[in-house]
Amino acid sequence: MSTKSFDFIIIGAGLSGLHLAHSFLNDPFFKDFSIAIIDKSSKSKNDKTYCFWEKGKGNWDSILTKSWTSALVYGTSKKINVPLLPYTYKMVKSLDFYNFVLSEIEASNTIQFFKDDVQYVNEDNIVTVTCNTNSFQAKHVFDSRVTEDFEKDKTATTLLQHFKGCTISTKKPTFNPEVLTMMDYRLTYKNTTSFMYVLPITPTKALIEYTFFSPSLVEDHIYDSHLKTYISNTLSITEYTIIESEKGIIPMTDYKFKKHHTDAITKIGTAGGWVKGSSGYSFKMSEKKSKRIIENIKTGSHPTNGLYNNKFELFDVIFLKVLKDDNSYGPKLFQDFYSKNEMAIALKFLDEETSFNEDLKIVWSLRSFKFVKAFFKTLFRFR
Structure with a gap:
């Protein structure tokens, strides 16, 4: 087995790996590097839907499925209109994202794509990546594989964002394609934080997902029965066709993925703690962290320099602890979050960009004994 040598190796062509590849390709500093x-x-398959918000135009506007500037949230006791401007909420199919970046890679002289299965990575003076059919070496490796230690760890506070959804087509105009439903708590499962999420694409087409933020998974028939009930009873749709379905599990956790970084191996994506612990959103977080890695390399810093923010990690831990201790509290929590805060500040907070005064406004809106209790339980971990 011959060994191929590169400056950098990216393990995994998922969300984080392709974001990082895109960032390398769009910075002329790296035009003579080998990756x-x-x-x-x-x-080659559409296996998920990515959603994110941002101000104005972005890098992915040419492949958007749909975008919105208005949203609704149905809480425990009220309907909340959520104006999103100056942000726009955007939807991208995973296959469109894959194709976009893979086309960039194919057209470049900088990055080569290899379809192979990584077996193990050995770090010595140089990093060796051994696969089924190839062997590679590089000065630095970006690895998106989640360590087995995560599943074995019993000390981290972890919830699972798990969901099942379907894109449906209706015979009659049914949806308002200008307004998405971010959370609908009118149909929850037992004492869990579970909600419907509706992305209307046209008046006759929408993606509808049943999502949980909970400590454990549920059986398939729970998703299916609630989706069917929601479509027929809540949305009053009697005739529809399921075009495609999707299902996923995203860990929302305070597990210290960053402890697995080394001098020559940087963990990325879920494996690097790039999934926002309190929301499960990862698309923009992956884009931002990839850009930070690029700047770090250019300035001679370690790729992980400045990737993490202790303040927002503390907020995430408190949030996770509250929902882990009382999973039925989610509907009330999110109703308060969306009804008591200016949406621009709320989204800025989720993007980890708020000032101290803005943080105080968010925290004050969610004040309760549950949060105070969770705060003192977790504070010692950040001393």
């Missing part, structure tokens, strides 16, 4: 990206999949 490999390895994945066991050819990334």
Whole structure:
């Protein structure tokens, strides 16, 4: 087995790996570098939907499925109109994202894509990546594989964002394509934080997902029965066709993924703690952290320099602790979050960009004994 040498290797052509590849390709500093990206999949299937918000135009506008500037939240006791401007909420199908970046890679002389399955990574004076059919070496490796230690860890506070959804087509105009439903708590499962999420694409087409933020998974029939009830009873749709379905699990956790970084290996994506612990959103977080890595390399810093913010990690831990201790509290929590805060500040907070005064406004809106209790339980971990 011959060994191929590169300046950098990216393990995994998922969200984080392709964001990082895109950032390398769009910075002329790296035009003479050699980079490999390895994945066991050819990334030829639409396996998920990415959603995010941002101000104005963005890098992915040409591949958007849909975008919105208005939203609704149905809480425990009220309907909340959520004006999103100056932000726009955007939807991208994973296959469109894969194709976009993989086309950039194919057209470049900087990055090579290898379809192969990584078996193990050995760090010595140089990092060796051994796969089924190839062997690679690089000065630095960006690894998106989640360590087995995460599943074994019993000390981290972890919730699972798990969901099942379907894109449906109706015979009659049913949806308002200008307004998405971010959370609808009118149909929850037992004492869990569970809600419907509706992305209307046209008046006759929408993606509807049943989502949980909970400590454990549920059986498939729970998703299916609640989706069916929501579509027929809440949305009053009697005739529809399911076009496609999707299902996923995203860890929302305070597990210290960053402890697995080394001098020559940087963990990225979920494996690097890039999923926002309190929301499960990762698209913009991956884009931002990839850009930070690029700047770090250019300035001679370690790629992980400045990737993490202790203040927002503390907020995430408190949030996770509150919902882990009382999973039925989610509907009330999110109703307060969306009804008591200016949406621009709320989204800025979720983007980890708020000032101290803005943080105080958010925290004050959510004040309760549950949060005070969670705060003191977790504070010692950040001393």
